[in-house]
Amino acid sequence: MLIDDCEATNYYNQIIINRLDCANSIVMAQGGEKALEYLKNTSSDGNSIPDLIFLDINMPGMNGWEFLEEYEKLSNIKQAKVVLLMLTTSLNPDDQDKASKLGNVKGFVNKPLETEKLQELLVAYF
Amino acid sequence: MTKIGYKLVLGFGMFIVILIAHSVLGQLTTDQALETHDRLTTKIEPAVALLNDIRTANKELYLLVANKVIDHKNSSTSNRIKQIIEVDLPYFISNMVLLKKSLEPTDPRNKNIDTVAGYASKSILLIEEINSLLLTSKDYEDPIKIDMTTDLLNNRLSVFSTEIDNGISFLLRKYKQELENKVAELSNELQSNSRFFLLTSLLFIGFGVVITYRNTRAIVKPINALMNSVRSIQEGNYENKVSIKGNDEFSMLGTAFNQMSESLKSSFDQINTKNKELEQFVYIASHDLQEPLRTVNSFTDLLEKDYKDKLDETAAIYINFISQASHRMSLLVKGLLDYSRIGGNKELTKVKCNEMLDALKDDLSTLISTENATLEVGILPELGVYKIEFRLLFQNLINNAIKFHKPGIPPIVKITAAEEKDFWKFKISDNGIGIKENQKDKIFGMFQRLNTQKEFAGTGIGLAHCVKIIEMHGGTITVESEFGRGSTFCITISKKLI
Known part of the structure; x- marks a missing residue:
C-alpha cells in the first residue's frame, strides 16, 4: 500500500514495484484519511490487507504521524505486516524519538524509491 | 557609601x-x-x-x-x-x-x-x-x-x-x-x-x-526618566538616551541603561541587517529558481505538443506529471518571492476599506462568477495601513473563503468590522468546509495544507502571507471554525499606525 498525498509519487512508486513484479496488487491512498478509511473497510468491502505500507510523513490534513496514531487503534487483523516510513529528508532527533516509540514502524526509506533499494527491503523484511 | x-x-x-x-x-x-x-x-x-x-x-x-x-x-x-x-x-x-x-x-x-x-x-x-x-x-x-x-x-x-x-x-x-x-x-x-x-x-x-522632599525627588525623578526611556525603547526607539546628572546610583543605573540600549540597538540593527540579507537571499534564490523552471516548463510543453503522436500513453502520463510538478514548483517559488517582498513597501496610507473591497471584487470577478459566490460587505472604516499588503491580506482571505466551499453549495462570504479601543477588528466568515479543531494551529504555517492538490489546489503559503502582513500592522489573526459548517477569520489592525 502506498500512502502519499502526491499522486505523482504514488504513481512513480507503483512503477518501481511493478518492475520487480513483487506485489499481487498495489493500493494507492492519497493521504492518511483515505488510507485509514481503506484499512477500516478491509472486511466489509473485501479489501485485502496490505503486507507492506509505504507511508509519507509530510501530508496535508492527516499527516504520517497522525495516521500512525489512528492506525495503532485498529484491530491487529486490519494492520499490515510491515510499515515503513518514506522520508524526503533525514529525520530530526525528535521525530526519531517519536518513531522509536511507535511499535508499528519497522524502518525508514529515503525518497525516491529505487529498484535496488526495494529489493534490499524485501530481503530484509520478507 | x-x-x-x-x-x-x-x-x-x-x-x-x-x-x-x-x-x-x-x-x-x-x-x-x-x-x-x-x-x-x-x-x-x-x-x-x-x-x-x-x-x-x-x-x-x-x-x-x-x-x-x-x-x-x-x-x-x-x-x-x-x-x-x-x-x-x-x-x-x-x-x-x-x-x-x-x-x-x-x-x-x-x-x-x-x-x-x-x-x-x-x-x-x-x-x-x-x-x-x-x-x-x-x-x-x-x-x-x-x-x-x-x-x-x-x-x-x-x-x-x-x-x-x-x-x-x-x-x-x-x-x-x-x-x-x-x-x-x-x-x-x-x-x-x-x-x-x-x-x-x-x-x-x-x-x-x-531633606525628605529632596531625597524623594532625587529618587523619583531618575526613576521617571528611566521609565520614559524604557517606554521609548518599548516603542522601538533605541536612540533615546537617559540623562541623569550626578554620580549616585541612579546616574550609574542610567549609564548602564544607556549601554544596554546601545547594545540592544546594535543587536537590533544586526538582526535588521541579517533579516534584510535573508529577504534578499530568498528574493534572489526564488527569482533565479524561476529561470530553470521556466525551461523545464517550456520544453515539457514542446514535448507534449510536438511528439504527441510519436509517444505512447504512458509517456503522456509521465509528461503530464512533469508538467504538473514543475507548474506547482513555479507557484511555490512565486509564493516565496511574494513572501520576501511583503514589507518592502514601508509607506502607510489612508485606505477606505469599502472602496478597496469594491476594487477587489472586480479583480476576483472571474472567481466569484465561476463559483457563484456572494460577497456581503458591511460598513468598513478608513484606516492607515500598508496599502498593497493590506489589499493582499483581504484578497487571500476572500480567495480562501470562496475556494474552500462545500461541493455544490455556493459560497457566501461576509465581511464586517467593529471598532475596539486600540484597534479595528475585521471578521471574514464563510459557509465553507470548516477546519477541524486539532488542525486550526497548522493553517498559519508556511507551506501547510490540510487538503490534497486534487481536492483544493494551492501552495500553502497564502495564510503565511496573511500572518506576516498582520504582524506589519501590529495586529493578530485567529480563526473560529466548525468543521463542515464554515470558518470565521478574525483579524485586528492597530489604529495607531498613522
Whole structure:
C-alpha cells in the first residue's frame, strides 16, 4: 500500500514495484484519511490487507504521524505486516524519538524509491 | 557609601538627632528641677524651721525670765529656763554655725546669723547672771537684787531678745526671697526649655521635610526618566538616551541603561541587517529558481505538443506529471518571492476599506462568477495601513473563503468590522468546509495544507502571507471554525499606525 498525498509519487512508486513484479496488487491512498478509511473497510468491502505500507510523513490534513496514531487503534487483523516510513529528508532527533516509540514502524526509506533499494527491503523484511 | 545612601541616612539621621536632642534637653530640665527641689528641701526648709524654732524659743525665754523676775515664779520657770539656755539655745547656736556653712561666704545672711548667735550667747550669759542673783526665795526679798535683775531684764535682755527677733525676721525674709527666686528661676528655666523644644522641633521638622522632599525627588525623578526611556525603547526607539546628572546610583543605573540600549540597538540593527540579507537571499534564490523552471516548463510543453503522436500513453502520463510538478514548483517559488517582498513597501496610507473591497471584487470577478459566490460587505472604516499588503491580506482571505466551499453549495462570504479601543477588528466568515479543531494551529504555517492538490489546489503559503502582513500592522489573526459548517477569520489592525 502506498500512502502519499502526491499522486505523482504514488504513481512513480507503483512503477518501481511493478518492475520487480513483487506485489499481487498495489493500493494507492492519497493521504492518511483515505488510507485509514481503506484499512477500516478491509472486511466489509473485501479489501485485502496490505503486507507492506509505504507511508509519507509530510501530508496535508492527516499527516504520517497522525495516521500512525489512528492506525495503532485498529484491530491487529486490519494492520499490515510491515510499515515503513518514506522520508524526503533525514529525520530530526525528535521525530526519531517519536518513531522509536511507535511499535508499528519497522524502518525508514529515503525518497525516491529505487529498484535496488526495494529489493534490499524485501530481503530484509520478507 | 554612595550618594543616595548618604541622602537617606541624612534624612533619617535628622529625625534621630531631633529625638536625641529632645531626650537630652528633657533630662537636663528634669535635673534642674530636681536640683531646685533638693535645695528647697535640704537647705531652705530646715533653715526656716530652725529660725522659727529659735524665734519661738527666744520669745518663750524672754517671757519665762520676765515671769521669774517680775512675778517671782521661781520654782515653776527655773527648770524650763535652764533647759532652754543649757540645751535648746546651744543646740540652735551650733546649728546656726552649720547653717552658715551652707551659705556663700559673701552672703549678707552670714552677718545676721552671727548677730543672732551672738545675742543668743549674750542672752545665755545674762540669764545665767539673773539666775545667780535670784537663786532662793530670800533673794526676792532683797530690793537691790530685784532692782538689778529688773534692770537686766528690761534694759538688756529685752534688747537682746528684740535683736534676735529682728535678725530672725530679716533672715526669714531673705530665705523667703531665696525660695521665691529659686521657684522663679525654675519656672523661667522650664519656660525657656519648652520654647527651645518648640523652636528646635520646628527647625528640625522643617529641615527634615526639606531633606525628605529632596531625597524623594532625587529618587523619583531618575526613576521617571528611566521609565520614559524604557517606554521609548518599548516603542522601538533605541536612540533615546537617559540623562541623569550626578554620580549616585541612579546616574550609574542610567549609564548602564544607556549601554544596554546601545547594545540592544546594535543587536537590533544586526538582526535588521541579517533579516534584510535573508529577504534578499530568498528574493534572489526564488527569482533565479524561476529561470530553470521556466525551461523545464517550456520544453515539457514542446514535448507534449510536438511528439504527441510519436509517444505512447504512458509517456503522456509521465509528461503530464512533469508538467504538473514543475507548474506547482513555479507557484511555490512565486509564493516565496511574494513572501520576501511583503514589507518592502514601508509607506502607510489612508485606505477606505469599502472602496478597496469594491476594487477587489472586480479583480476576483472571474472567481466569484465561476463559483457563484456572494460577497456581503458591511460598513468598513478608513484606516492607515500598508496599502498593497493590506489589499493582499483581504484578497487571500476572500480567495480562501470562496475556494474552500462545500461541493455544490455556493459560497457566501461576509465581511464586517467593529471598532475596539486600540484597534479595528475585521471578521471574514464563510459557509465553507470548516477546519477541524486539532488542525486550526497548522493553517498559519508556511507551506501547510490540510487538503490534497486534487481536492483544493494551492501552495500553502497564502495564510503565511496573511500572518506576516498582520504582524506589519501590529495586529493578530485567529480563526473560529466548525468543521463542515464554515470558518470565521478574525483579524485586528492597530489604529495607531498613522
